Amino acid sequence: MPIDNLQSTTTDPPSGIHINSLSHEFGRNESRVLALDNITLDIAEGEFVSLVGASGCGKTTLLDIMSGLLAPQSGTVLLGDTEPLAGRQDTARMFARDALLPWLTAAQNIGFSLATRNVIKEHREEMIMQLLREVQLEEFADAYPAQLSQGMRQRVALARTFSLKSKFVLLDEPFGALDAMTKINLQDQLVALWEGTSSTTVVLVTHDLGEAVALSDRIFVLSSRPGKIIANIPISLPRPRNVKELQSLPKYHELVASLWEKLSQ
Amino acid sequence: MTLDLKIIAGRFLLVFLWALVWEWTARTGALPPAFIGQPSIFLTKFFEHLVDGSFISASLITLEAVAVAFTVGALLALLTALVMTVLPILEKLFSPIIDALNALPRVALIPLFILWFGLGLIQKVASGVSIMYFILLSYTMAGAKSVDPDHLLLARSLGLSRSEIFLKIIIPSAVPAIFAGLRLGLIYTVLGVITAELIAGGKGIGTLVSYYSNTFDPNGVFATLIMLIIITSSLTAIMSRIEASVSKWRTPLNQE
Ligand SMILES: Nc1ncnc2c1ncn2[C@@H]1O[C@H](COP(=O)(O)OP(=O)(O)OP(=O)(O)O)[C@@H](O)[C@H]1O
Ligand SMILES: [Mg+2]
Numbered sequence: 001m002p003i004d005n006l007q008s009t010t011t012d013p014p015s016g017i018h019i020n021s022l023s024h025e026f027g028r029n030e031s032r033v034l035a036l037d038n039i040t041l042d043i044a045e046g047e048f049v050s051l052v053g054a055s056g057c058g059k060t061t062l063l064d065i066m067s068g069l070l071a072p073q074s075g076t077v078l079l080g081d082t083e084p085l086a087g088r089q090d091t092a093r094m095f096a097r098d099a100l101l102p103w104l105t106a107a108q109n110i111g112f113s114l115a116t117r118n119v120i121k122e123h124r125e126e127m128i129m130q131l132l133r134e135v136q137l138e139e140f141a142d143a144y145p146a147q148l149s150q151g152m153r154q155r156v157a158l159a160r161t162f163s164l165k166s167k168f169v170l171l172d173e174p175f176g177a178l179d180a181m182t183k184i185n186l187q188d189q190l191v192a193l194w195e196g197t198s199s200t201t202v203v204l205v206t207h208d209l210g211e212a213v214a215l216s217d218r219i220f221v222l223s224s225r226p227g228k229i230i231a232n233i234p235i236s237l238p239r240p241r242n243v244k245e246l247q248s249l250p251k252y253h254e255l256v257a258s259l260w261e262k263l264s265q
Numbered sequence: 266m267t268l269d270l271k272i273i274a275g276r277f278l279l280v281f282l283w284a285l286v287w288e289w290t291a292r293t294g295a296l297p298p299a300f301i302g303q304p305s306i307f308l309t310k311f312f313e314h315l316v317d318g319s320f321i322s323a324s325l326i327t328l329e330a331v332a333v334a335f336t337v338g339a340l341l342a343l344l345t346a347l348v349m350t351v352l353p354i355l356e357k358l359f360s361p362i363i364d365a366l367n368a369l370p371r372v373a374l375i376p377l378f379i380l381w382f383g384l385g386l387i388q389k390v391a392s393g394v395s396i397m398y399f400i401l402l403s404y405t406m407a408g409a410k411s412v413d414p415d416h417l418l419l420a421r422s423l424g425l426s427r428s429e430i431f432l433k434i435i436i437p438s439a440v441p442a443i444f445a446g447l448r449l450g451l452i453y454t455v456l457g458v459i460t461a462e463l464i465a466g467g468k469g470i471g472t473l474v475s476y477y478s479n480t481f482d483p484n485g486v487f488a489t490l491i492m493l494i495i496i497t498s499s500l501t502a503i504m505s506r507i508e509a510s511v512s513k514w515r516t517p518l519n520q521e
Contacts, residue, residue: 067422087424099415103437103514112433116423144514 014081015045016201017066017168022075024061035061037226039075043218045167046199050212052263053222059205060096062227063170066203067093079168089117092166096173098157100145106132106156107141113160131159134196135189151182155189162193169194171204175211187211187243195240209263213255214243221262231262302483311488320473320492327469328496330386330458334393335451341394342401342450343443350409350435367399371457375464384465392461393454400450401443408442409435441515444508451500459493470496 024036035058043049051059064070065077068084068091077084079091100109110128119127132138135155145153154174161169174190175183194202206212212219213235221231235255237246246252284304290296291303314320349356375392382388412435420430462471470493477485 069418069421086421089424091422093419093422095415095418097415099413099419101416101434101437103440103512105514113423116425146515 014078016047016080017041017043017203018076018078019066020076022062022065022072022077024058024065024070024073026061034226036065037228039227039229041220041229041232043201043203045201047217048194048202048204048215049218049220050204050206050216051220051222052206052209052212052259053227054224054263055207057222057224058227059222060172063093063172063203063205066168067091067170069093087116090167092161092164092169094157094161094169094171094174096176098145098150098153100153100156100160102145105142105144106137106148109145109156110160110163114163117164127163131163132156134193135159151178151186154178154186158186158190158193162197165197167200169200169202171202173205173207176207183208183211184243184247187215191215191241191243209256209259210252213237213252213259214241214246219259221259230265233259233262299481300483302487304487307484307487307491310484311491314488315492320470320489323468323470323473324492324496326467327455327458327462327471330389330461330469331393331451331454331500333386334390334458335397335454337390338394338397338450338454339401339447342398342405342446345398345402346405346409349406351431356406363399363402367403371395372460372464375461378461379465384467388465389458389461389467389469393457396457397450397454400453401446404442404446404449405439408439408446411442412438441512444504444511448501448504448508451504452497455493455497455500 019039019041022036022039023034026033026035039062051062053059061070065072066079066084068086068088079088082088084091100106101112104112107128110131111124114124114127129138129141132141135158137152137155137159140148140152140156145156148156158174161171171190175186178186194200204212204215214237216235219231219233219235220229221233222228223230233255237249237252237255287301288304291298291301311320349359371392374395375388378388378391378395382391416434416438417430420434425433458469459471459474462469463475466472466475470489473489474486474493477483477489
């Protein structure tokens with residue numbers, strides 16, 4: 001459950017995500033691109049935060065570093081009390097495109113990820129069906145990705161990510177390519193999946209400011225290249241949230257509007 | 266469904282019309298039948314040879330060489346691809362050499378194969394393998410490289426080892442390309458074997474074609490070619506069946 005972020009920075013032993021003076025550069029010599037510039041941020045355990053910013057500002061790079069897929073060049077990154085590492089049992093990553101394996105069924109795709117974690121085989125079947133039920137895809141357990149719509153595939157990918165029951169969940173534009181209605185449904189499913197866990201820390205990268213406001217406890221705004229944190233906005237909407245109902249709440253629209261302003265500065 | 270039937274009927278109609286024009290051209294002597302043959306005659310000839318068993322026994326001889334060449338070529342190609350994927354340095358080392366060999370017209374090698382292996386089965390197999398091997402190798406290598414980068418990232422983020430990534434991500438990703446290579450390779454293996462028979466003689470289908478050409482019998486040539494078409498299309502149909510059953514996941518439900 002969300003924790004008030006003001007209390008979060010002085011806890012020991014460290015929990016949550018802590019990034020200190022992180023910079024990252026791609027390429028060499030003339031073709032060098034500074035993707036991230038001196039990023040410092042703290043995310044409390046159990047907090048749901050979003051990263052927003054213009055295309056190419058380094059959001060995916062930041063997630064790649066937190067997932068251990070990319071080594072930080074300068075600065076420090078801590079997930080809990082250890083540095084990120086690809087394959088860490090307490091980290092789950094969801095990619096911008098669904099990244100479902102096309103030769104496996106929906107259930108098998110979830111099972112593929114689960115098999116990398118210490119889950120007793122007898123329990124897997126049950127967990128998979130439970131997750132598919134939560135994203136309302138029970139009847140499609142045995143369907144291949146090619147037989148599913150884009151929205152359904154994203155739901156399988158979402159279920160797969162949460163199947164890992166990781167402490168740190170890193171999502172890269174999970175609902176990028178969806179229509180507004182489908183999106184809101186999936187956002188509610190994401191909120192439900194997250195609220196169903198305790199102390200899961202979520203970092204969501206999104207282009208959709210409404211989505212960021214509706215889902216997050218806090219939003220980090222990145223400047224366009226090189227990515228710098230230019231704002232850190234707490235979202236004080238009550239929990240549990242229902243994204244559909246938020247759409248008719250004036251406070252929600254005010255927050256989206258002020259976020260817009262921050263971004264276009 | 267009905268559309269499919271209409272299209273199949275349309276195809277038969279096209280072939281039938283073509284045969285009709287051909288027959289008419291030959292009968293009226295618009296083009297000399299001694300050169301172009303005559304459908305009614307070569308069709309009769311085809312059925313005669315089918316019934317008397319001579320086409321069947323020639324086909325079996327050709328198919329024997331095709332089966333051996335296909336199997337040997339496929340195994341060698343898959344083994345090479347495996348080694349080159351596991352040790353990329355070998356691919357860097359060998360790929361220009363392989364490209365150069367692949368650019369050789371294999372027909373030109375057949376006289377050498379005859380010199381080395383004599384006139385029997387082995388030189389035909391050598392000719393088939395020399396084609397099959399390169400086709401499947403290039404398809405398999407392309408397939409292994411066509412892995413979706415997102416899948417590799419997913420595998421890494423899940424902490425899979427290199428060998429697990431190879432077995433669970435790279436090989437399945439390459440399966441469609443491998444099957445495309447097997448299907449194309451099979452057809453070209455038939456061509457390789459037939460060409461070897463055309464040059465070296467023996468008892469296969471290719472030998473029949475060269476016999477009929479040398480005796481100025483176009484009807485004999487066309488009758489044999491019908492047999493050849495039946496062989497290659499059946500082989501392709503069988504391959505497609507196997508391919509479809511292995512890659513169910515590629516067809517969305519509402520198709521097929
Ligand atoms: N592998 C790479 N090699 C070189 N440059 C890269 C690489 N990956 C990213 N970059 C550069 O780093 C910058 C940040 O890229 P990144 O993918 O993190 O942006 P992003 O914020 O996720 O953008 P988007 O919102 O479009 O997904 C971009 O300018 C990009 O060109
Ligand atoms: Mg991105």
